[in-house]
Amino acid sequence: MSNPTKQHDVLRKVAFRLLPMLMVLYFLNYLDKVNVGFAALEMNADIGLSSAAYGLGAGLFFVGYFFFEVPSNLLLTKFGARIWITRIVLTWGVIAASMSLVQGETSFYILRFLLGVAEAGFFPGIVYLLGVWFPRQQRARILSYVYAAAPVSFLLGSPVSAFLMDQGHGFAGMPGWRFMFAAEGLVTVVAGIVAFFVLVDRPTKAKWLTAQEGEELERRVAAEDAAVDATHNASSIRSAFTGRVFLLSFVYFGIAYGIYAVGFFLPQAIKGFEGQFGLTLSGMQIGLMSAIPYGFATAAMLYWSRRSDARGERIYHVLIPALVGGVALTFSFALGSPFAVMAGITVAAIGMFCCIPVFWQIPASFLTGAAAAAGIGVINSIGNLSGFFAPYLAGYLRDVTGSYQPGMLVAGLFMIASGFLVVLVAGPR
Numbered sequence: 001m002s003n004p005t006k007q008h009d010v011l012r013k014v015a016f017r018l019l020p021m022l023m024v025l026y027f028l029n030y031l032d033k034v035n036v037g038f039a040a041l042e043m044n045a046d047i048g049l050s051s052a053a054y055g056l057g058a059g060l061f062f063v064g065y066f067f068f069e070v071p072s073n074l075l076l077t078k079f080g081a082r083i084w085i086t087r088i089v090l091t092w093g094v095i096a097a098s099m100s101l102v103q104g105e106t107s108f109y110i111l112r113f114l115l116g117v118a119e120a121g122f123f124p125g126i127v128y129l130l131g132v133w134f135p136r137q138q139r140a141r142i143l144s145y146v147y148a149a150a151p152v153s154f155l156l157g158s159p160v161s162a163f164l165m166d167q168g169h170g171f172a173g174m175p176g177w178r179f180m181f182a183a184e185g186l187v188t189v190v191a192g193i194v195a196f197f198v199l200v201d202r203p204t205k206a207k208w209l210t211a212q213e214g215e216e217l218e219r220r221v222a223a224e225d226a227a228v229d230a231t232h233n234a235s236s237i238r239s240a241f242t243g244r245v246f247l248l249s250f251v252y253f254g255i256a257y258g259i260y261a262v263g264f265f266l267p268q269a270i271k272g273f274e275g276q277f278g279l280t281l282s283g284m285q286i287g288l289m290s291a292i293p294y295g296f297a298t299a300a301m302l303y304w305s306r307r308s309d310a311r312g313e314r315i316y317h318v319l320i321p322a323l324v325g326g327v328a329l330t331f332s333f334a335l336g337s338p339f340a341v342m343a344g345i346t347v348a349a350i351g352m353f354c355c356i357p358v359f360w361q362i363p364a365s366f367l368t369g370a371a372a373a374a375g376i377g378v379i380n381s382i383g384n385l386s387g388f389f390a391p392y393l394a395g396y397l398r399d400v401t402g403s404y405q406p407g408m409l410v411a412g413l414f415m416i417a418s419g420f421l422v423v424l425v426a427g428p429r
Helices: 004-047 051-079 081-101 105-119 122-133 136-147 149-168 176-198 211-232 237-241 243-271 273-277 283-311 315-332 338-359 369-383 386-401 405-425
Strands: none
Touching: 004 051, 004 081, 004 105, 004 122, 004 136, 004 149, 004 176, 004 211, 004 243, 004 283, 051 081, 051 105, 051 122, 051 369, 051 386, 081 105, 081 122, 081 176, 122 136, 122 211, 122 369, 136 149, 136 283, 136 338, 149 176, 149 283, 149 338, 243 273, 243 283, 243 315, 243 338, 243 369, 243 386, 243 405, 273 338, 283 315, 283 338, 315 338, 315 405, 338 405, 386 405
């Protein structure tokens, strides 16, 4: 497969077979993770949750995620990505649907924690699987296609969640937010069943590649990994627990902090435009407005990842959007009109999401094999603890000050710090 045209054709075939399924799963993953932000428009009042209690429950997801992330990723290398990712999707779908049964603070906290346990290992599993199938030079662009499902889940998920809440109200006597949780969770279960028959662990197991295509693609990726391993001893499991890995975890913590601070509270903040600016909005209008920043973020992320791959540069492709997004988020909620606030949040969303696909190529530059699975798990689990602190602190500050601005100021500062930190810890590129 030395012919570049032949190589390109094989990779196109791989992308066509795997990426649509992974994008659907990741869309549902983000939707089931953050649809609680939209449910909160009704749920908090129905079951008596304060902003701080809601933020704590929203964040407990990431505590469960933290404790089970690395073990889940190591089990993935034992059982194979196909079986393990399917297991993850099925269990999180069942628990996500069970969110429709929440009765108060305690059950809300328990189910959010269990949802995090169930989802642990999913995104690192995708990163690991793509690393088996695609050469390094193309991985940021390929990962950006999958990760595009995250902003798209906000883009489409907000109006879809609003629609389900509106139309499902009264179904079997339940309020709309309960119907929304049940419907979206059951869709995830169905997607998990389909994934079992679509995903393939490695090129030589794919029936839709010829034996020669599978062997040569696998050999090409293995040769790249061997070259990295020769330089960094990258396959040693100890490589996953170095200072460099932990410092990259804090870089990811700051970037993800901004994403979760906005994701969990943007619908409620837009609803607050009524008191702040005298702007009355329906649930569907709130959903559509919540989607605007993520539409722009999706397009920008795809362009930025392609640019990073073309130039073979990662560090400044993380630094620049982290600084721009952080500064925008710091000031967005202090602006004097709903249009200015939405413009600021849109710039912040572009910065946040442009960072992520490029960022994940940095640990891949010095980790391979089981060390890559464990190292990506370490970075993702520590980084995603921001999903606990961001909603809880933002909710607490909202209760104390009556404004979302202090919480977003903290989030913006974390993003700015991440931008500077990635330059210090990334090492050879």
